[in-house]
Amino acid sequence: MTTTMAKQVSDQDGPTPEQVRRGRRTAMLLFALGFGPMIFATIMFYTGWLNPAGHTNNGTLIQPPVPVANFHLETASGQPLAERFGPDQSKARWMLMVVAADCDSKCEQLLYLTRQVNIALGKNANRVARAAALGSLPADLEARWSDEYRLMERLTPVEGRSPAWPAALDLESEPSILLIDPFGNAMMRYGADNTGKEMLKDLKHLLKLSQIG
Numbered sequence: 001m002t003t004t005m006a007k008q009v010s011d012q013d014g015p016t017p018e019q020v021r022r023g024r025r026t027a028m029l030l031f032a033l034g035f036g037p038m039i040f041a042t043i044m045f046y047t048g049w050l051n052p053a054g055h056t057n058n059g060t061l062i063q064p065p066v067p068v069a070n071f072h073l074e075t076a077s078g079q080p081l082a083e084r085f086g087p088d089q090s091k092a093r094w095m096l097m098v099v100a101a102d103c104d105s106k107c108e109q110l111l112y113l114t115r116q117v118n119i120a121l122g123k124n125a126n127r128v129a130r131a132a133a134l135g136s137l138p139a140d141l142e143a144r145w146s147d148e149y150r151l152m153e154r155l156t157p158v159e160g161r162s163p164a165w166p167a168a169l170d171l172e173s174e175p176s177i178l179l180i181d182p183f184g185n186a187m188m189r190y191g192a193d194n195t196g197k198e199m200l201k202d203l204k205h206l207l208k209l210s211q212i213g
Contacts, residue, residue: 058194058201059188060168062187062189065185066185068082072158072163075153085182092182093126094179094182095131096129096199098111099175100135101171102135104138104175110191114152115148115149115152117199117203120196120200121200124207128207131152131154177190
């Protein structure tokens, strides 16, 4: 009797193979429900596959996408930018990042553009963060920053590291806006030749497809 009870207790010490398989299936289902739509949306956006609206992106695709970790940027508090993104971040958002060597009039045009596009998103505005990684600012823009761009986060390179920007960028001659997805990949570029309407159309399309960010 004692031996039989001991065996029963021993059998209950760990999960059965069937319980392990069931747990794995559950974990995979939860992952698919949470991140599947985002992955599917990205595939659809890049390829146009099964896209009922026939949408064509207005920005320039960055292929392959570049992880933000390559930029070696940090916030004013010293937090690495890459920590804001990824499947383990429940509050990861899309991001519009203005990048430039020296912020001239074209650069400020892009700063203004990202602000206006963000406002135009309406109820979805909080799904898209704004940031800027700028080499230098003219004194008048620096003085106006807290009034005009106070919601745009300033990013700086980690000490001793230089950003590895996408190959298509030439920041010495032209500033750009990078669109970064919630997984932390720079996937799209906009320049001074893009309009706010074009950028807004792309963002609305992505936010509609995506359940993440």
